């Protein structure tokens with residue numbers, strides 16, 4: 389169960405949520421009910437490196453407090469969602485997330501805490517998104533659920549018996565590196581046929597481009613005006629009815645679907661929530677996922693399983709960071725999960 393601080397005595401207290409993504413940086417403050425204020429977003433400009441970006445996070449938190457009309461003294465904690473791998477206990481980012489160069493070994497939680505004077509809690513982005521949907525989303529209260537993000541990468545947060553499942557070393561949730569084709573293409577991780585090789589935004593785009601090179605008609609290359617074709621370009625083309633783009637999303641959806649099938653058989657899930665930038669394709673991604681799950685999950689495991697789109701949308705990272713901080717501050721009442 390998720391323990392959170394009781395704020396009934398001090399209703400003005402807030403937590404800042406930070407969503408540190410490779411593309412965008414989002415900040416807001418929120419009270420215990422998940423009501424956000426002072427929402428700010430800007431490009432991460434990952435090339436600027438950790439020192440500049442950490443200063444920017446501090447500045448955005450202070451700006452967010454001002455916009456929300458909240459005194460700085462009412463800030464009691466900060467939650468940060470960031471790409472893994474990271475150590476959520478020590479608050480250190482490990483290795484080097486591919487979309488955040490130069491962050492290996494950065495003591496992000498300590499550095500923010502030293503400047504802001506409050507506890508800072510670091511958690512993987514997919515894990516905080518799972519918490520957001522579990523605590524504040526339309527399906528709050530579900531104790532056994534999987535949140536999958538289909539975006540630049542493919543990851544997941546797993547809630548089991550009302551608790552975030554971290555695993556022995558906190559590396560749980562690498563849904564994107566589950567194998568769906570052991571003779572498939574080589575993934576960056578060194579394995580073959582990972583879900584991410586089919587379903588991540590860049591890999592969906594690469595598949596569509598390979599078909600265009602082989603002569604297939606598509607408007608995808610016309611839609612892309614600012615640099616290389618991206619997963620979001622494919623989504624836009626698919627929504628406009630482009631058959632090749634739709635086929636790319638269908639293929640991605642089936643790969644994600646077979647990942648869910650395997651996991652559902654293993655842990656008997658109640659709910660799967662699908663979010664991330666590619667999920668903005670709506671039914672074009674979700675329907676092949678649901679069809680695959682319905683067609684392949686066995687018996688009673690299938691009868692209790694629902695697959696739904698995210699209910700929070702682009703604020704999921706910020707709200708999840710808030711939920712993570714409240715949860716880890718760990719006193720007072722529990723969320724009814």
Ligand SMILES: [Zn+2]
Pocket residue numbers: 564565566575576577578579582584
């Ligand atoms: Zn992989």
